[in-house]
Amino acid sequence: MLTTILCPRCVRFINHFSVAVLQIRYISTTNETLPTPLDDDNDINDNINRNISRLPDDVYRHFKGLPPLEIKEQYHTRTKLRALWGKYGRKTDIDPKLCWPTQDEMDEIIDDERVYNMELSEKIKIVKERREAKQKEADQIQAKVEKNLKNMPKMIDDYHKRTIERERAKKAEIKVKNDLAEQARDFYGFSVDPDDERMQFMLLQLEEAQKAEDKKARKAAKKLEAHQQLQKLMGMASTTEDTSEGGTAPTVDPLAPIPEPKDKETDMKLFAKLVSERMVIVISR
Numbered sequence: 001m002l003t004t005i006l007c008p009r010c011v012r013f014i015n016h017f018s019v020a021v022l023q024i025r026y027i028s029t030t031n032e033t034l035p036t037p038l039d040d041d042n043d044i045n046d047n048i049n050r051n052i053s054r055l056p057d058d059v060y061r062h063f064k065g066l067p068p069l070e071i072k073e074q075y076h077t078r079t080k081l082r083a084l085w086g087k088y089g090r091k092t093d094i095d096p097k098l099c100w101p102t103q104d105e106m107d108e109i110i111d112d113e114r115v116y117n118m119e120l121s122e123k124i125k126i127v128k129e130r131r132e133a134k135q136k137e138a139d140q141i142q143a144k145v146e147k148n149l150k151n152m153p154k155m156i157d158d159y160h161k162r163t164i165e166r167e168r169a170k171k172a173e174i175k176v177k178n179d180l181a182e183q184a185r186d187f188y189g190f191s192v193d194p195d196d197e198r199m200q201f202m203l204l205q206l207e208e209a210q211k212a213e214d215k216k217a218r219k220a221a222k223k224l225e226a227h228q229q230l231q232k233l234m235g236m237a238s239t240t241e242d243t244s245e246g247g248t249a250p251t252v253d254p255l256a257p258i259p260e261p262k263d264k265e266t267d268m269k270l271f272a273k274l275v276s277e278r279m280v281i282v283i284s285r
Contacts, residue, residue: 067092 067088085094184192
């Protein structure tokens, strides 16, 4: 016959053999009668409250909601002792008067309130101002959001334009690199890495050649301008001579080319000669 009882070793209800059978077994070996702790309610309660978790005592008591056995030194402050009293109550054996301020603390609090404390109307005013400032900030954020929502199509178009421009610039950069690679291949006769020193040397050579061409073009433009000024002065000098003599002379086209002199004088010499002749005519008049 099986009987359901509470096991004292594991604190669980399990099936054991009948107590009578166990007694008979022990009777066959000894004359002493064994106690029957299974029927004792006190032993059962002790078994239930027994710590079988293998946790430290402080941890186990904290788990059970009990105060620590010994209050450590780090808790020897009014604030922490008040916290222990508020959590565990009278079980801690702490003097409840610690929960109230001392006379010195009360005097200090009264002095602070007398000096720094404001009236109720002032406190209400400060609270209203804070709420108004907070609401104003929220309204500004909401207005900004609504404005951005209205401008969203334009912002999206601008973003697409910037993306297209960025891609176009990237393609142009790739094209420039490819052109430089082709120039380097034509310059050296073989492919050159863009980071190679020979590429930098080629760029310097091309830059110097471009500077020389620009200088030559500026010199040619300057020479052409001087030639035009010379033709203009020659036309003015011939007109002045004809006027002083009172006769008629064929008109000179200022844009007509100037015949080269036999003595191979330069344009600057001719220019100086014409200026001197003009000065003589002006002085004679």
